[in-house]
Amino acid sequence: MTKNKAAVAAAVPAAHIPVMLAEVLAALAAQPARAEADTKDKSAALAGLHIIDGTFGNGGYSRAFLAAGADVLGLDRDPQAVRVGRQLAEANSGHFAIIETEFSKLDKAAQAAGFAPVDAVVLDIGVSSMQIDEAQRGFSFRRDGPLDMRMSGRGVSAAAAVNSLKSGDLARIFHFYGEERHAGRIARMIERRRADKAFTTTLELAQAVEAMGLHRYEKIHAATRIFQALRIYVNDELGELARALFAAERVLRAGGCLAVVTFHSLEDRIVKRFFASRAGERPASRHLPAKTLREAAFTPLFKGAKPASPAEVAQNPRARSARLRAGLRTQSPPLPADFSIFGLPELPVLAAQKLNNCLAGGQI
Incomplete structure (x- = not known):
């Protein structure tokens, strides 16, 4: 990325600073694709990388990736977020694109856009402040509005x-x-x-x-x-997250990074179980030969989940519950998508249009 490109990305103001941005950038810069790169120039720390921002929201992560030299594909199922993304695309022509879709379809979206395989997938599973602050979206119990909550x-x-x-x-x-x-x-x-x-x-x-x-x-x-x-x-948020993790595994190139920021235990548990299921298998006994029974699909960048720094929490209380987990894709083929590892419950599925129409007509 040229310095002009970084300046263009920075010139489009972000609505907020995304949670754990420094830690996410460090995770992306730690992958092998950057090992031999000269990263002293922070404006080009991620130069040439193809990154999927699977939860575009207000675009804070995407702007930071662009400013650091990456090419970015943003995804969001919220039409309002996509409108924000189109403004960023106009200011960063050829280096940023936005697609209105669920992030569970990130592999298909990247392939359709000619963007795959990718060097990194970043997911921020928190609800956008843009969604919460608008009463008409129905997300907040502190603002009166329609009882809606549908992101799309x-x-x-x-x-x-x-x-x-x-x-x-x-x-x-x-x-x-x-x-x-x-x-x-x-x-x-x-x-x-x-x-x-x-x-x-x-x-x-x-x-x-x-x-x-x-x-x-x-x-x-x-x-x-x-x-x-x-x-x-x-919004089937946990199901979407589970499907997105499998999609990321399919679309990442060897050495690529998957970084996921979660905000409550349900989300973090899914990410934790995913990485555990992709860590490979070894003999149960230490007395047996140390032979891998199943090759790992990901290797962890650090142990467990990393919390936000005390300084960030002091500046942004929303970061208090944030946790980052990250891993690097190995050369092994993607493993089967086994949803049983997550322990998600079977809950009733409603016929959307019929029920919403009945409610609008006062029949419910």
């Missing part, structure tokens, strides 16, 4: 799920995706309340949960875990 604007809305699922299914969603210990009681309350009037707004649901008084001694809002669970369910 397609599929089943949170209102359709809340007003149509059986209380037992709602309880399972609240328990698994929200780790809510009062899941059953809240689900039964919802079932009783919706019999008189369907839930249609965020504050209706948040206030109903708060009125139960089950979380009066907790620091977080009473509806925090319920909204988290509904958001994850509506």
Whole structure:
């Protein structure tokens, strides 16, 4: 990348500084493709790399990758994020492109764009502040708006799920995706309340949960875990993450880096189990020959999960729960995509259009 290109990337202002940016950049620069490169010039630290920013959001990571010399393919299923990405593409013609798609399809998107194989895949699994801050998106229990939560604007809305699922299914969603210990009681309350009037707004649901008084001694809002669970369910976030990890394995070249930033234990557990399943197999006994039974698909860049630095947490409290895991792709072929390693529950699948139409017409 020329310095002019880095200047163009930097000239497009980022809406926020992405979490653990320094650690992510260090992980990408540590791969073998950079081992012999002169990285003293920080503006070209990632020169020539093909990087997929699988969760474009506000574009903070993509801007940093461009400024460091990389060519970037951004992906996002949120039409608003894609509009931001198109502005960045105009300012970085030939070095950045944005595609509206789920990041679980990142390998297909890269191949269709002539961008594969790639040197790095970066995923930031947190919810964009752009989504939370806009009341009409229905993500926040602190702002009144439609009970929606769909990142893409397609599929089943949170209102359709809340007003149509059986209380037992709602309880399972609240328990698994929200780790809510009062899941059953809240689900039964919802079932009783919706019999008189369907839930249609965020504050209706948040206030109903708060009125139960089950979380009066907790620091977080009473509806925090319920909204988290509904958001994850509506957008199939954990399933998307699992599929994206397998897709990254397929599209990365040997020596390429997969870096994933997560924000709660459910996400981190999936990433941890994925890397563990790709670490190769060895004999159970140390007395047997040290022969690899199954070749590793990834080797870790560092042990376990790396947290955000205290300095970053002090500047940005959102980074408090952030964890980074990263690994380098080996030369071995991709392993089969075995979803059983993640332990995801089987939850009800709703007929999206029918339910959303019924809700809009007041039939639910």
